[in-house]
Amino acid sequence: xxxxxxxxxxxxxxxxxxxxxxxxxxxxxxxxxxxxxxxxxxxxxxxxxxxxxxxxxxxxxxxxxxxxxxxxxxxxxxxxxxxxxxxxxxxxxxxxxxxxxxxxxxxxxxxxxxxxxxxxxxxxxxxxxxxxxxxxxxxxxxxxxxxxxxxxxxxxxxxxxxxxxxxxxxxxxxxxxxxxxxxxxxxxxxxxxxxxxxxxxxxxxxxxxxxxxxxxxxxxxxxxxxxxxxxxxxxxxxxxxxxxxxxxxxxxxxxxxxxxxxxxxxxxxxxxxxxxxxxxxxxxxxxxxxxxxxxxxxxxxxxxxxxxxxxxxxx
Amino acid sequence: xxxxxxxxxxxxxxxxxxxxxxxxxxxxxxxxxxxxxxxxxxxxxxxxxxxxxxxxxxxxxxxxxxxxxxxxxxxxxxxxxxxxxxxxxxxxxxxxxxxxxxxxxxxxxxxxxxxxxxxxxxxxxxxxxxxxxxxxxxxxxxxxxxxxxxxxxxxxxxxxxxxxxxxxxxxxxxxxxxxxxxxxxxxxxxxxxxxxxxxxxxxxxxxxxxxxxxxxxxxxxxxxxxxxxxxxxxxxxxxxxxxxxxxxxxxxxxxxxxxxxxxxxxxxxxxxxxxxxxxxxxxxxxxxxxxxxxxxxxxxxxxxxxxxxxxxxxxxxxxxxxxxxxxxxxxxxxxxxxxxxxxxxxxxxx
Numbered sequence: 001x002x003x004x005x006x007x008x009x010x011x012x013x014x015x016x017x018x019x020x021x022x023x024x025x026x027x028x029x030x031x032x033x034x035x036x037x038x039x040x041x042x043x044x045x046x047x048x049x050x051x052x053x054x055x056x057x058x059x060x061x062x063x064x065x066x067x068x069x070x071x072x073x074x075x076x077x078x079x080x081x082x083x084x085x086x087x088x089x090x091x092x093x094x095x096x097x098x099x100x101x102x103x104x105x106x107x108x109x110x111x112x113x114x115x116x117x118x119x120x121x122x123x124x125x126x127x128x129x130x131x132x133x134x135x136x137x138x139x140x141x142x143x144x145x146x147x148x149x150x151x152x153x154x155x156x157x158x159x160x161x162x163x164x165x166x167x168x169x170x171x172x173x174x175x176x177x178x179x180x181x182x183x184x185x186x187x188x189x190x191x192x193x194x195x196x197x198x199x200x201x202x203x204x205x206x207x208x209x210x211x212x213x214x215x216x217x218x219x220x221x222x223x224x225x226x227x228x229x230x231x232x233x234x235x236x237x238x239x240x241x242x243x244x245x246x247x248x249x250x251x252x253x254x255x256x257x258x259x260x261x262x263x264x265x266x267x268x269x270x271x272x273x274x275x276x277x278x279x280x281x282x283x284x285x286x287x288x289x290x291x292x293x294x295x296x297x298x299x300x301x302x303x304x305x306x307x308x309x310x311x312x313x314x315x
Numbered sequence: 316x317x318x319x320x321x322x323x324x325x326x327x328x329x330x331x332x333x334x335x336x337x338x339x340x341x342x343x344x345x346x347x348x349x350x351x352x353x354x355x356x357x358x359x360x361x362x363x364x365x366x367x368x369x370x371x372x373x374x375x376x377x378x379x380x381x382x383x384x385x386x387x388x389x390x391x392x393x394x395x396x397x398x399x400x401x402x403x404x405x406x407x408x409x410x411x412x413x414x415x416x417x418x419x420x421x422x423x424x425x426x427x428x429x430x431x432x433x434x435x436x437x438x439x440x441x442x443x444x445x446x447x448x449x450x451x452x453x454x455x456x457x458x459x460x461x462x463x464x465x466x467x468x469x470x471x472x473x474x475x476x477x478x479x480x481x482x483x484x485x486x487x488x489x490x491x492x493x494x495x496x497x498x499x500x501x502x503x504x505x506x507x508x509x510x511x512x513x514x515x516x517x518x519x520x521x522x523x524x525x526x527x528x529x530x531x532x533x534x535x536x537x538x539x540x541x542x543x544x545x546x547x548x549x550x551x552x553x554x555x556x557x558x559x560x561x562x563x564x565x566x567x568x569x570x571x572x573x574x575x576x577x578x579x580x581x582x583x584x585x586x587x588x589x590x591x592x593x594x595x596x597x598x599x600x601x602x603x604x605x606x607x608x609x610x611x612x613x614x615x616x617x618x619x620x621x622x623x624x625x626x627x628x629x630x631x632x633x634x635x636x637x638x639x640x641x642x643x644x645x646x647x648x649x650x651x652x653x654x655x656x657x658x659x660x661x662x663x664x665x
Contacts, residue, residue: 092651095399095460099598104644107637114635115351234464278476285465296455
């Protein structure tokens with residue numbers, strides 16, 4: 001137990017937690033935006049994969065890091081558009097479409113990667129985002145290293161939480177998005193095009209997911225591996241429920257999971273002798289299921305989540 | 316754009332929907348093939364030849380279709396009740412775990428009893444894995460897609476732990492694999508040559524059984540009614556929760572048998588690469604079959620042919636084998652579209 005507390009007190013643990021949390025924040029915010037508009041996006045796992053591949057590939061082919069992030073976001077938005085055409089405009093099953101998008105996007109990523117790098121046995125590397133130390137603040141004990149010596153993408157992830165909250169809850173656009181997920185008929189009565197709002201929300205949300213994937217290959221690691229996303233997308237879907245569709249709570253949930261992942265890497269080293277490492281690897285998945293159970297009774301789903309909207313149809 | 320139901324849907328239009336979907340998927344993959352610099356007709360010819368061109372190829376294609384028939388059936392039963400079981404992959408491994416636990420020497424029965432016994436334990440294990448997700452859905456309204464998906468990862472880690480630790484075969488020269496299934500439990504091969512095994516007979520038998528059940532029994536009717544309109548089913552006196560739980564047990568059981576069939580029929584022992592995503596491909600199988608249990612068989616053979624053929628094609632013309640996975644993903648999306656277009660029409664007016 002004292003070892004456990006020792007882990008919690010090291011600056012390295014907190015720095016790792018904040019680093020690991022970034023893809024979860026992007027993914028969870030992306031899913032949250034989609035679901036707030038009434039569309040479940042199970043394409044998340046594939047969209048994160050395609051974001052990870054395309055952002056990395058952009059830089060590997062000689063592009064600049066920030067345009068790489070932008071490129072990943074655009075690719076994500078295109079897959080989001082595909083999801084929106086199927087679920088919002090053609091009113092097809094959101095579950096099945098999402099799974100189809102995930103299988104399509106991840107297999108396409110692997111295909112393109114192999115196509116462009118047919119002979120790569122060891123994954124080639126890029127020069128990833130470097131940590132930026134904020135002057136003065138980074139000298140603070142523990143939180144200095146954890147909060148103020150991170151890469152630019154991590155700062156972006158942390159800044160995205162209040163930004164998404166502000167847009168969703170304090171602007172007319174956000175109101176339209178949230179109402180499209182609660183009462184689309186009322187939105188249409190206001191003269192706002194529900195289909196357009198939902199399409200936009202799914203595209204923006206998918207761009208967030210893709211940037212989350214890109215973080216993993218462009219800031220956390222420096223190469224693209226097969227199976228790299230490894231269920232992180234599904235954990236984000238669970239986190240949205242855990243967060244009751246609130247950006248602030250999503251940040252808390254994501255921090256909890258990132259802390260868990262950071263602990264397990266360290267606990268494997270100290271407790272690895274008598275607890276199998278698979279136990280630690282399984283923890284995030286089990287915790288996600290538990291989180292959904294705990295929150296299931298308390299949360300209030302967006303009322304029109306999973307309900308397609310057909311213009312001019314009586315409800 | 317207005318989507319309106321067609322007044323009548325001819326049998327032709329409905330029956331051809333998956334064919335259009337397959338054509339659309341082939342077109343998408345053709346774009347990737349031409350990007351890879353290969354000739355499209357030649358690539359598809361090689362794919363076809365690789366899957367059906369010789370007795371050996373045909374044998375491989377049928378062998379590979381066996382787990383896909385099981386997982387395809389599992390998904391089609393579940394989706395019929397709108398229970399979105401995406402966990403067939405995990406349930407397959409649960410079945411394989413059960414077969415390994417009971418089939419590697421714990422119990423010895425004559426072959427005529429041992430094989431059915433292993434199939435039964437595998438089915439029970441597959442169903443057991445769905446107990447948590449289905450109860451969460453019926454009692455707490457937790458989305459089953461996420462819970463079943465997450466359990467896939469958990470089960471794989473359990474398998475990894477067992478075959479690297481307590482179940483590791485000492486005779487495996489360091490490879491993480493479990494002990495072999497004892498001879499009494501091994502599914503016999505069907506032909507003198509090749510790997511085709513008795514699992515195919517079980518799979519075809521299950522397809523017929525599930526078709527009969529869905530079509531002619533009260534349970535099958537209840538599953539369809541719940542999937543069609545759960546509220547109406549509830550009002551007409553069907554216990555919706557009980558029906559969904561029953562559906563989940565059947566679905567998980569079928570996927571569990573896939574694990575038994577792969578372990579005791581094909582590989583002989585449990586490894587971590589027992590299934591290269593048969594559970595996920597099963598979704599495409601079920602969708603192409605339009606959730607019809609009998610149509611699952613040709614759909615599974617088709618997708619198995621794509622995988623077996625893609626291996627041969629990629630060796631010959633240097634196209635990444637992931638082309639097969641792309642086709643599986645696209646086919647799910649394409650069949651959703653084509654089935655909708657067979658039932659609805661789109662009018663372009665404002």
